[in-house]
Amino acid sequence: MDLTPFPDDAPRRLLLGFSGGRDSTALLHRLINATDAPWTNIRAVHVHHGLHDDADAWSRHCRAQADGLGIECVVRRMAVRRAGRGLEDAARQARYAAFAAERREDECLVLAHHRDDQAETLLLALLRGSGERGLSAMRDYTVDARGPIWRPLLATPGAAVADYAAQHELSWIEDPSNRDERLSRNQLRHSVMPLLRRHWPQADAALAASAQRLAEADGLLRAQARRDLATVLGLRDDVVEVSALRALPQERAARALRLWAESRNLRLTGDALRRVLGDWSQQPAGRALEHPLGQTTLRQWGGRLWLTPCEPVEAREAPAGQTWDGRAPLRLGHGGGDADAGTLRLLGARGFDAPLRLVARREAPPRFRAAGDRHARALQTHFAALGVPPWARDTVPLLVDGDGELQALADLAYGDALDAWLRARGARLLWQPADAAG
Template sequence: MSAATDVLAHLPAQAPGPVCVALSGGLDSSVLLHALAALPDYRARGLRALHVHHGLHADADAWQAHCTAFCAALDIALEVRHVRVDIDSGLGLEGAARTARRAAFAASLQAGEWLALAHHRDDQAETFLLRALRGSGPEGLAAMHSQRVFAAGQLWRPLLSVPRAALLAHGQAHALRWIEDPANTDLHHDRNFLRHQLLPLLRQRWPHADAAFAASAALSGQASALLGLREEAWLAAHATDGPLALEALRREPPAQRARLLRRWVGQFDAPPLPAQGVAAIEAQVLPAADGARFAWHGVEIRRWRDHLHLLPPESPWPADWSVAWDGHAPLALPDGGQLALHGAEGFEAPLRVCARRGGERLRLPGRAHSHPLKHLLQDAAIPPWQRFALPLLWDDQTLLAAGDTLLSADLSAWLRARGAHLTWQPPRV
């Protein structure tokens, strides 16, 4: 079998679902789209392409035009998404462009669609080496996964076992034209240094170095998956409602605690826990009193009542925020939370919703007198960071509810008579 046909040999003849190819216009993505377009089942399932226009290079418009012509020649639909790269994000130009690109991918991907990326075996070897140089563990050394859930569908890398030489042979055999991005030769970028300087030197001594690195990445992925099964079961038992139980965490050895902390954070849409974060939590949070915390990239882990809580960035309510709410539709709150009435069409008259200001009193069911809301919140074990983020529900000058658990006698009776209830959803990470 020739190198030119190796690419098709590595692609399943039957499409896994509707496939969208991320098309940069470079060799790799052009070959992937060309090869998939040659397989009838992919066309029948709605094969299409997506090009992200970053606007960072003087030739960006020309690259878009090239992709448009390439897809037209293949009779493949092309979607172009223009993105704004936040160069002040602190991620660096490459990182910011990658973030913008992935957001465009997620926004474009349709339910059940597979986003096909053209990463190949050489890319996998480079990623493995970069992760190793950063001191990564099994998860990092697993490098890129061939398939995983992404946005509304799946992210798919069908060429991870294919060397770049096979892609080049395919492109040349079919007289394809592709874009050569000058940024790919800039040796200031770590990946380019590995690609153009280090890996060619390694291949002189070990011709199969790329395959060996890719195999090590696969073995790391298997080890990570086995460890992950135990950790997922542990978290299902000890972090069932979000917060992480400290007593159970302390019973684990330090290395396992570090893995559990990272996997717990990874369950949320939060920035990965940095390496120094684990050490800081061990030294400053686990042995401390309630209120101890560790913050990074706008989120934080806070200790309270023998649990660790992962909190989103603080988003204080405007001091004078107040709205009338009739209960017919959920109410969006200023911090990203939500208040909703279920089981009833709405209140008999609009009620006022506002934030806490201090000094409020509430009369609970079964009590003859009202009590300071401050004390009721403490008794109800409402976490301190939520106490001034609770939506308060008022009828004229009478406080009817604080969130969805502390309800006045009058509101509680009104809801019970209708089989209705309130729900308050705080902002999530």
């Protein structure tokens, strides 16, 4: 039973996803008994889904098998939360979450998918209408948000894995859910694939070869998407410049956006892409637009796109009621709570002559005259001029003096009195929001 070449840049310590089934049992035995292996250590992790009455017995079996081979096997108990997904997908998500939680920084995750699995994955992707990324199916080695993943059996037919397990008289678990044809993959495995093989004996090899060619095409497209993304990112990598994005051909713009979202562990839906590249392109730049994506919101304002977490309004508000003499950094708790909302610092001076007080935006004076301005302007006008998007404005800490006069919009703008005081001392304020405060 041959293995795909071990990647030169993969970590030399392995963590095998060990279900205890035939395929992972055969792979574990093969890895342990490899001669001149480049890896230096092997551990196994078994995911206890709790979906079957025998789940405890399966965990004990896996530990016993690993003990017999002289390796550690960790059992991870994971709750399968469907959250609108099918049972197969929910269980897969739980497994990968368990693998990610268990994998150490110096380990490569190893999975026992073989060529038959690859053929099934491609067919499922076709039936779902997947794009080029999904149609490229599984890779024998990849590094993504889950870390490095090696699939050494991906070029090996399932029959060869079965022969190896029988030849070495291995003992494995038979999960009865693998025969349940109400599950999509099982329907393909037990009903569709046998029919295809009767008419096209090389169906598995042909489908796997197509997946490989699609993976190569996807690699070229992703390389182009990376170049395009570099041209549309703002000064921060979480902001996309809309004018640069729309200067690209629409298909390239869509791929660049997908890659941007993927780099933040998100998936952009077709509806989201249609909004950005279609409906939103007709809207005024000053209008704030948003589209929900689960726990994240895709936003457009001021010629830019953002991906921001969904939070209740009260969790986004800057704190109020605290007084600050500037002698020590001021930790900003959400609404006076314990959650970290960032830090305010006075740099270049020991402290203020008189303390300033934090106020919430709804309690602040409605108008503010910044140093150098002839007239006071509405706070929202200042924020717009400073490039603060509408959804982030309540997070900006506002400082008033003892007379209730607004003296600072964080470190973005100062009133006349505070500006003169800071200039006389060569001092300034520094606001570090929670994601930058450390």
